[in-house]
Structure formats: C-alpha cells, structure tokens
Amino acid sequence: MCGIWALFGLDVPSLSHICKNFEQITHRGPEAFKLEFDQAIKNGYLGFHRLAIVDNLQGMQPMRLYQYPHLFLLCNGEIYNYQKLGMEHGFTYTTHCDIEVIIHLYVHLGSNNVTRMLDGVFAFCLMDIKNRRILIGRDPYGVRPLFQLQSDDGQLGICSESKGLINITKQMASKWSLKPFQPGSYEEYEILNDGRTKLLTKVNYYQPGDKAHFSAFVPYNNLSSTDVHENIRKLLSAAVKKRLMTDREVGCLLSGGLDSSLIAALLVKHAKEANLPYKIKSFAIGMGDSPDIIAARQYLKNKYKFLYFRKVFEKHYGGQAENFVPYFWMPRWTKGVSDPSARFITHYKADVKNNENETVIKNTKNN
Ligand SMILES: NC(=O)CC[C@H](N)C(=O)O
Numbered sequence: 001m002c003g004i005w006a007l008f009g010l011d012v013p014s015l016s017h018i019c020k021n022f023e024q025i026t027h028r029g030p031e032a033f034k035l036e037f038d039q040a041i042k043n044g045y046l047g048f049h050r051l052a053i054v055d056n057l058q059g060m061q062p063m064r065l066y067q068y069p070h071l072f073l074l075c076n077g078e079i080y081n082y083q084k085l086g087m088e089h090g091f092t093y094t095t096h097c098d099i100e101v102i103i104h105l106y107v108h109l110g111s112n113n114v115t116r117m118l119d120g121v122f123a124f125c126l127m128d129i130k131n132r133r134i135l136i137g138r139d140p141y142g143v144r145p146l147f148q149l150q151s152d153d154g155q156l157g158i159c160s161e162s163k164g165l166i167n168i169t170k171q172m173a174s175k176w177s178l179k180p181f182q183p184g185s186y187e188e189y190e191i192l193n194d195g196r197t198k199l200l201t202k203v204n205y206y207q208p209g210d211k212a213h214f215s216a217f218v219p220y221n222n223l224s225s226t227d228v229h230e231n232i233r234k235l236l237s238a239a240v241k242k243r244l245m246t247d248r249e250v251g252c253l254l255s256g257g258l259d260s261s262l263i264a265a266l267l268v269k270h271a272k273e274a275n276l277p278y279k280i281k282s283f284a285i286g287m288g289d290s291p292d293i294i295a296a297r298q299y300l301k302n303k304y305k306f307l308y309f310r311k312v313f314e315k316h317y318g319g320q321a322e323n324f325v326p327y328f329w330m331p332r333w334t335k336g337v338s339d340p341s342a343r344f345i346t347h348y349k350a351d352v353k354n355n356e357n358e359t360v361i362k363n364t365k366n367n
Contacts, residue, residue, distance in 0.1 A: 003028030003049035004074040009196035042195035059097030070130035075099040077122025115186040132191040140206040142183030154196030240266040254282040256295025
C-alpha cells in the first residue's frame, strides 16, 4: 500500500494541524513515516507512510538523491519496467527502489515524458524546488488511489485517501473542490512565491486502447492478429509474472471464483519457475460458510493442496465492523468505489505485525 500526502500554500498551517491530517492515513504504511518541509518552498509539506515492497533499506520517501537534491519524490506504487528503462536510457540508480526511475525520467526526458513511460500502478507527486514545479501523475486505470484538494486561490493538497484532506477544507476561505485525481493523467504546477500554485498543464496521456509509449512487457509483435484467446493467455500470464517484483513474500487473495482462481494458478506456476523459496499463501475473506469461503476451500482442495488457507475476516474481525470501516479510502462507504476485500487486507496487514511479511496479489489491484 503506502500513503502519500502533500500540501502547498495553505495560509495558517500550524504543525499540529499538518500532523493531524497527515496522521489520517497512518494505516497505509505500518513500517515508517516521514514528513518533510524545506524553507525554499513556503508552506509546502510532503508526507509519506511506508509499506516497503522494493528496497526496504534505501527506498524511503520523500525520496531525495544526492545527484538531484532539489527533487523530492512521493510515490505509492510499483513500476515494473524500472530496470528496463534504466538500461535503455543509461540511468545510474542510487537505490534499488523501483520508484527512483521517476526522478531520472524527469531530469533526463522532462516533465512531459515521465508518466507515459511508466509501466506500473502508481500515484506520484514530484516537487522541484530549483525550478519551482510540482508534477503529479496517476496510472492509466487508477489502480492506485489519489485525491486532490484545490482552492480557487491556488492552495493544493494531494493524498492517497480523501480523509487526509477533508479537514483542511475547514481552513479554506476561498472556494475549493476535493475529488479523485483523474486516472491516466498528469498535471504540472508552478509554485508561486507565496507557496500557492498555478496550474501549467493538465494532460490525459492515456486512453483505453492506446499503445504503450514504453517497450511493453510482452512486445506487440509477439501477439497474434487473429488468435484472441492466445493473446489473453499470454498477457494475463505476463501480468502476473511481472508482479513478482518484490522483496516481500507474495500471496494472493482468493474468492474461489473464476478470476481469482485463475490468478492463483498462474501465480503458483510463476513462483515455481522463479524458484521462490516459500509456499504461496492465499487469503480468503468471508464469514462462516459464506459462498466465497466454500468456493475457495473447494478450489484449494481440488487443485492446490499446498496453498495455505486462512479465513482472515472470521478469525480477526468477526462482528467488529467498526474496526475496519476507517480503513476505506473514502470517509464513508461509497458503493462501487471502495473494494471491501482490499480494505480488509489493509487492516489485517496493519494489525498483524509480528509474523507476516507479504505482498498480496489479487485480480483487480495488487499490493
Ligand atoms: N507500497 C508502495 O507503494 C511501495 C512504494 C515503492 N514501490 C516501495 O517499494 O517502497
């Protein structure tokens, strides 16, 4: 998961007010947090809660590199092609963390060629204090959440969950809006002398059906122009394979339905090929003998005895709905926006600290 949070140009930002709002998304990163301010930017704050996926040691954020000390990067996400991009463009990485590539793309290719080069799931915010710029981008389908608070007079906030921004609006005298940052788009802002911001560009860099700007994980010429089934097989399998990129153990959410069972099977296949030194664990969510639990149990029994099965919800949260509601993205339940199973896992991961160390793959979002 990970939580990103940034605020620019708010008029009366007491430190306790800043911390209180930043604290609203603590559950997104149980391992470390950091809040940063640099006097070069008046009233500019960047905060990060970390759940490390790649490079536990050096991947902390806001990421700053000694070659480019004027750049501050926040990113919730995984960038699957960071090594490929590094080789193609000759980038010298300081860390082993996937998101570092965003800084190099910005420096070498410019702000208009960062977001469209990324093969991954991401929401990021890059602050450039030398050129007084902010670049914000989100993945094509909005797999990673991002909310944006904007006032008519240039105050700007971004956060992985809207609850990290909602209370800030109480201090805004001018007209404001708080909405999801549009998937498949990026925005560039100028940071004015008083710390407020001015929108310079807003670009929808991706429409469904567009070809990728980066070299695709499965090259286009490896796809058949006639055999759609074969293409689906190849692409789905590759999609699971590239998600093995993590220093943590990989697991999967399993409902026992067609989609998740397929993903689990592909995951086990790729895990074997990659010689992962542990057995894949699966997580099913449901109460008692709910249909998902029955289907998942059946699936595991018939197919993959070696998968590990745990009824997360029943074991930890039976009858305690109020304990997990705060972990939804939105301040209140919004049908079709939040995904209950992912939220349960979030809470579970934040709660069970001592023995679990996993990345969970599911069929719609992964983390
Ligand atoms: N959870 C995240 O968003 C992880 C961010 C980054 N990929 C890391 O490994 O640290």
